[in-house]
Amino acid sequence: MAVHRTKSSQRASPDVERLVADAISLAASGSQIEDRFWEARLDVRLMRLLKSQNQNVIDAALDQTFRINTLAFEVLADCAETLAESLVLEHEGEPWDVLLLALPIIAHTRYQIPSGALSTSAVESTAAAVHQAIASADTRLAIIPWLYSIDQMPHSHCQTRLLTEALATAAITASEIKLELREMSETIAVLADPRFIIAAIAAPSGTPLFRWQAEPPIRQERGVSLTGWQNAMRDPVSALLPGCEFELLLPEAYFTNCRLADKQVRPLSMKAAVNFLESTLGVLPAGLSCVVGAFGEDQADEYRISFSVKGSAEVVYGVIWPLYDRESVSNDALNDLSDDDCPMKRITDALRDAGVEDVFRHAMLFDPELCDDCGAPLFPDRSGEAVHAELPDDAPTQQPLFH
Template sequence: MAVYRSKTSQRSSPEADRLVADAISLAASGSRIEDEFWELRLLERLARLLKSQNQNVIDAALDQTFKINTVAFEVLADNAETLAESLTLEYEGQSWDALLIAMPIVAHTRYQIPSGALPVQVIEATALALQRSIAATDTRLAIVPWLYSIDQMPHSHCQTRILLDALSTAAVSASEMKLEMRGMSETIAVLADPRFIIAVIAAPSSQPLFRWQAETPSRQERGVSLVEWQAAMHEPIASLFPGCEFNLLLPEAYFTNCRLADKQVRPLSIRAAVNFLESALSIIPAGLSCVVGAFGEEQADEYRLAFSMKGSGDVVYGVIWPLYDREHVANDALNDVSNDESPIKEICDALRDAGIEDVFRHAVLFAPELCDDCGAPLFPDRQGEVVHAEMPEDTPTQQPLFH
């Protein structure tokens, strides 16, 4: 996907070591001219790896820098993302800059969030709204005719670059996209999730891609573009999302918007879970308890939230709050809510906003265990055991559990 977390050791190689060395050198550079030297070397190495589809080397280098130098990790991650989501190409003697963009729809429901092929009228509405509200003058577009779930998105820099190449060619040449949409993975049924429309926007090299890059009088601020985008797309998206509440984010660069959508859906996951339990168990939110614990191998990669009926130790439902590469929680502060920007503080605020008053926070790091039988994540109870979330046997049939 669009985020990276170090979870397993990647085998080092000379190519990975050189990437790490260049990233560390770029991070330590003290001048712009030295920056350009190291950046060019780093980009050339990354470009060769992307062309040869050698994702393992990139992952190994990211893993090493994540552990030893967080600044170098940011440098390497940003440059890998840049090459995966943007390029310059030539067409009929003209040089074009192309950028892969994501248009997130953050949704929650008590029913089902759709995905799959986009109707022609929605594609046309999307193109028109992009041209009128987002894209600068003289840009060209190519839109994938598919509404993506997270499970269906490109899951690596190399896969993202393949999609970028295909869409960029289609955009600048106005030709048919060469994409195989059959064989898409199944979408996991959850109650709060982002969906994405993906496109490429291309402009003559060194010219603006977006309206907020343009000079006056064509310039339009991001906030104005967002309002216009949401107004233009509300009806087409509402027709696709019956029974769902949703929010449209500003179309932006692929990796940035994937992270933003993933983060925005987390508090909605809590609200959707509480709404589901309120309906399924005929209970008010104040009648629920929540136990929160951090999970990871050596550091917190996610928090798992276990819901119970107040007064009962049985975990009836579970929600996962993932952490992303720019979020780090020290192992001695896993349950510390004194920092307003900490994930656990945000989780507790979201639980309170959803009406949950009884919240217990574990201070230890749990191993990220899964159920041996079904593969579902296990959730912490108040005693510190990790257990399977099980709805009461007499509960009416509802949507699948929100793992």
């Protein structure tokens, strides 16, 4: 999905330059009337690219603005995401507002997190819970009968727009969802990962989509809606994810919730790794040591965390903590702990919450190396080398991966 950083090698084309210039102009605007002018310009350019499935130009413009003007990047990313996940569709002479929703489930387990087709009863339970706790009056809904893993989600703004268009028609007209679900990619086996139900919600233009937008007596605060959603979906999700612990996030706009779910699962990945090593090696969390390093070509794109048994230099396991579009770390602050929101602080806090106290932090930027033989990511050891993470020979041979 288009929530991860892109590394575009495309040279700046006129389309890229125009997108970048308009985004910078919108970011510098000092009034709403000027905002609307630049937004309209950007919308026209972006919609033309979405319709022609020209994702490369969008990615190149995002990459360029990210490097030169972070505020312009935010502006451009917001515009692209809005056009990909929402639209206005006319039906029987009346306009309808449509928004693509992601319904995240943050799960972790010692076994395997299921994904795949949803039964009719699961779809019906989800629809009933959305209407009961989330949706405003006079809304219509279309739910894809599939429980998505992150690697099965749309991977670009263009793909997301196509999905939004398909679901918009199905929601408004109560018709069949025309999607090919039989050739989904295989799900990578991970023990801490989000799962998603994807839906589209539609309402007559100008009327509320959500209960927190509505007037009394329909109106309720987001927190009340979240509690109602969690209560209504507890049993259906328990049936979908046997043997898993999970948390339900509030159904919201697609890109916002994809980012939120990805971020929420990162500390759970630490907990899942520690639990796995405890059950596999019989080592308590206090008996583990961790090494944390930032990896990327020019800037940090992710942090990799190595796990070792205390007193040994051998890396027995590794976890990746990815950074997303709206997160950045300067190369002179890669191991900074002074800001509660900086990645290194969040990583060390997550490790300590999982019971690991011995954490060594590298200040250097590592090359994002992979193993030449198996393609697995390499992880930092205490001496500053990137090495293969390998369990001892007498450990179970089936190794789960972590997000």
